[in-house]
Amino acid sequence: DDQSLLSFDVEDTGPGITPDGQARLFQPFQQLDDSSTRRFGGTGLGLTIARRIANQMDGDVVVRSTPGLGSVFTFTARVECLPDVEPVMMQDVAAPGAEDALRILVVEDHAVNRMILNAWLTSQGHRTEMAEDGEQGLAAASRQAFDIILMDVNMPVMDGLTATRHLRARPGPNAATPVVILSASARRQDHEVGLAAGADAYLNKPIDFAGLARMLSDLTRPSFTRAEASAAA
Known part of the structure; x- marks a missing residue:
């Protein structure tokens, strides 16, 4: 088989997410805190987009969380195994003069x-x-x-x-x-x-x-x- 299933875990020790919050996390335009002075920015689309991208790669994004103990986000994707390829260098924007x-x-x-x-x-x-x-x-x-x-x-x-x-x-x-x-x-x-x-x-x-x-x-x-x-x- 020329494909592999990759799995990545991202774990934190933050405040955790309630079951109700977990149910809303992957809904578009949803924020756990939607006030204008919230600590974290964004529009509530990041996890929705991440899950859709993972789904297109025959994978998924899921969360396990316990309030007070932190969260674990797992991302999976099925990828094709390729031989060594030539790296592509990014083109820099020209720096200004002094x-x-x-x-x-x-x-x-x-x-x-x-x-x-x-x-x-x-x-x-x-x-x-x-x-x-x-x-x-x-x-x-x-x-x-x-x-x-x-x-x-x-x-x-x-x-x-x-x-x-x-x-x-x-x-x-x-x-x-x-x-x-x-x-x-x-x-x-x-x-x-x-x-x-x-x-x-x-x-x-x-x-x-x-x-x-x-x-x-x-x-x-x-x-x-x-x-x-x-x-x-």
């Missing part, structure tokens, strides 16, 4: 997302400062000027839309700094809400870094307008 380096504030509650954004931005020659929620982002924006602010939407303490409204409403070094909203939602109405809050552009997650590079270049052009950003969002 004169194009930007000072960028990243407001994002998810530690892994902050790490990825910081790694990519610094690899492109930009300087970054990180904030974990909207309140921290406003504090950072009050201390120094930035060229761009990347703002997540769903964060604890203060969400990104509220933070953007406060940023635009108060005087300070970043009252007019371009703000890019980062969100997993691709719905047009959510884009419009972000722009109405005072953002200049909207970028969907997972982030297309080539698209982000173009957006950073566009937003720092002296001739760039919010009308262009709205049309491109």
